[in-house]
Amino acid sequence: MPPGHLQKITVLLALKKLRRSGVGTLFFGVLPGLFLYLSIQDSFETAMKFFLFLFPHVFLFLSAKGMKDDIENGPLENVLFSEERFKDYLIYKSRASGFIGLVYVSAIFGLISILGITTRHFVWLYLPQFIIGCLAGIYYLYLGSFLSFSMKAGSHVLVLILAQVLIFVGILMTVAQRGSFLDYVEKGRFPDFISQLKFLAVVALFPNVIMIRKIWFYSLEIAFLLALVFIIQNQLIRRVEIRKS
Secondary structure (H helix, E strand, C coil): CHHHHHHHHHHHHHHHHHHCCCCHHHHHHHHHHHHHHHHCCCCCHHHHHHHHHHCCCCHHCCCCCCCCCCCCHHHHHHHHHHHCCEEEEEEEEHHHHHHHHHHHHHHHHHHHHHHHHCCCCCCCHHHHHHHHHHHHHHHHEEEEEEEHCCCCHHHHHHHHHHHHHHHHHHHHHHCCCCCCCHHHHHHHCCCCCHHHHHHHHHHHHHHHHHHHHHHHHHHHHHHHHHHHHHHHHHHHHHCCCCCCC
16 A cells, blocks of 8 residues: 555544544534634633633644554554554554644634734734644644553543643642742743753643743753654554554
């Protein structure tokens, strides 16, 4: 089978799994609905900020159908994946999910931007924020796929979200303190090496924060981690062996 055909099959399979996923379908429907609600109840600016902050999670949910389930539950034993084509499929799987995610969020951002431009509320700063958000989203996708090698479908998504909630609560607990961690984040400056390390850890688990203008520099960390996870994942896939049932 030519590589191009396998890539098309992978995209079709990814779309089919997405349609069958109740959580994924709900999330994909909630995002534009939330934007419209906030636009009507508050303002275009508030709605856009919420969209830019939340949309990278689309890619995390796209990684919910994990590698472990495909490897252990038999679908890779299909003749389509014979002669170790299943390894190419596993590699293309993340790319297909990334492609679907980029098309989806770009379509929504495009429609929102048209609305903002026609009503003269669009700010061109939103465009680089969106691009950086896409980088965070692709990182979510590959991080989720990497974690799914050792976790059942969806478990890694729950683990990451719980970690983010704990991080958020921890940051909020410092707000009342003078020179709180949140102050450092807002200013984009950290007074010591320990607080710098803490923020690097926050970025690794909660990459949405890099869309704050004063810390765009930390998108380089996400780019580095994305490349690292991408290389490790490909190496893991190349070592996968399917045991015939």
